[in-house]
Amino acid sequence: MTTPKPVGRRLYESACQVIPGGVNSGTRYVGEPYSLAGAQGAYVTDADGARYLDYHAAFGAMLLGHNAPEVNGAVARSLDGVDLVGVGVGETEIEMARLVVELIPSAEMMIAAMSGSEATAQAIRLARAVTARPLIIKFQGCYHGWHDSVARNVISPAGRAYGRDPLSAGILDDALDSTLIAEFNDLGSVQALFEAHPERIAAVILEPIPHNVGALLPTQEFVEGLRSLTRKEGALLVFDEVITGFRHALGGYQQVCGVRPDLTSFGKAMGNGFPVAGLAGRRDLMERFDFDGGDVLLAGTFNGHPVSAAAAIATMTYLRDHPDFYTRTHTLGERMRLGLAGIADELGVAATVSGFGGVFVLYFASAPTLGYRDLLRNDNAAYLTFHRRMTDAGFLMLPMALKRNHVSGAHTEDDVERTLEAAHDVLKGMLAE
Numbered sequence: 001m002t003t004p005k006p007v008g009r010r011l012y013e014s015a016c017q018v019i020p021g022g023v024n025s026g027t028r029y030v031g032e033p034y035s036l037a038g039a040q041g042a043y044v045t046d047a048d049g050a051r052y053l054d055y056h057a058a059f060g061a062m063l064l065g066h067n068a069p070e071v072n073g074a075v076a077r078s079l080d081g082v083d084l085v086g087v088g089v090g091e092t093e094i095e096m097a098r099l100v101v102e103l104i105p106s107a108e109m110m111i112a113a114m115s116g117s118e119a120t121a122q123a124i125r126l127a128r129a130v131t132a133r134p135l136i137i138k139f140q141g142c143y144h145g146w147h148d149s150v151a152r153n154v155i156s157p158a159g160r161a162y163g164r165d166p167l168s169a170g171i172l173d174d175a176l177d178s179t180l181i182a183e184f185n186d187l188g189s190v191q192a193l194f195e196a197h198p199e200r201i202a203a204v205i206l207e208p209i210p211h212n213v214g215a216l217l218p219t220q221e222f223v224e225g226l227r228s229l230t231r232k233e234g235a236l237l238v239f240d241e242v243i244t245g246f247r248h249a250l251g252g253y254q255q256v257c258g259v260r261p262d263l264t265s266f267g268k269a270m271g272n273g274f275p276v277a278g279l280a281g282r283r284d285l286m287e288r289f290d291f292d293g294g295d296v297l298l299a300g301t302f303n304g305h306p307v308s309a310a311a312a313i314a315t316m317t318y319l320r321d322h323p324d325f326y327t328r329t330h331t332l333g334e335r336m337r338l339g340l341a342g343i344a345d346e347l348g349v350a351a352t353v354s355g356f357g358g359v360f361v362l363y364f365a366s367a368p369t370l371g372y373r374d375l376l377r378n379d380n381a382a383y384l385t386f387h388r389r390m391t392d393a394g395f396l397m398l399p400m401a402l403k404r405n406h407v408s409g410a411h412t413e414d415d416v417e418r419t420l421e422a423a424h425d426v427l428k429g430m431l432a433e
């Protein structure tokens, strides 16, 4: 039985009068009129008073947990300084860029943005400028933001759990046609596109782990192959680390796999819930943004905002100074994955567990789940039932099939054990029906 949400429903209905669809981002309303009224550590509370252990984590932005004192304290202190600069550069912007350059293996320079979509849009435009080529390659299942070049082929109709493909009306055919689609973990599909469009492809962009369809883990051969193929073909390799950055390792997934992309986009966890993003990469490429010597436009009233920069500095500094953070969250993530796999096995549920670090995913599909095509076997309805019942039991997860869940720095071993007990009960109940 779904917990009634009278206050949430009332708020949602009044929102619908002034906000189209009642939410400011499409995936924030999926089935239930939540309105969150409080958040602390690993927990959120809704306007109807229900408390949830939060694995949604605002799509992964909450890496240290909600209202982390280290970050919020730095943000509060930043309010005593300059509120916004319209000339020159602030100290915090420099410090933020210095930290990114220090921590991210392939970063030699960085530009600030306010969202992951802006960062990937800049990456794509820069790649086109540098190579003087029009096309890009993205992978089926990866999401890189809402802008025209990439708003397609995330979850496509045949296997979709929600949405449409392309993700939006109003995109020029030229923009859609300029984006070629390859299969993740299939180097041959990328090679074939390079052969079909010689010297026309500016960049290959990917989520190194496509977390927008859960967690497809890349083979080492695939990421290394992409590196040598793009180099050989004169195209740029762009890692979109908006989810994996700072979450899977201090230096992002590129640190884990040892492959150095030419450009990397960041966002989400970088500011632990505050709006901040960035694009980093090779100096010779990034210098094309130089307003004097370069020719690619870098603009944005709020770029490098003091609040955002303060949040990013505090988050990165905390992570750098607490290497045990990764050991802890990865151990909890592993416990969750092993626990869920054990439960599925014990109960005979046709499910596969995936994930990396603190991220865990329950696919309602039998193994293997290596590529997007495997995910077409996912029983979306079963996941949605699982999700609904877990939420009713007080565990907030992403309300969409094929999505991931996140262990943050605020979760404890006890939290994970309680989650596993609840998952056991929910799955057992589903099987008994």
Ligand code: PMP
Pocket: 059, 114, 115, 116, 117, 118, 120, 143, 144, 145, 146, 207, 212, 240, 241, 242, 243, 267, 268, 277
């Ligand atoms: N890239 C990836 C990998 C993402 O997951 C997202 C957001 N889900 C984006 C880019 C876009 O970021 P934003 O929503 O901040 O524009």
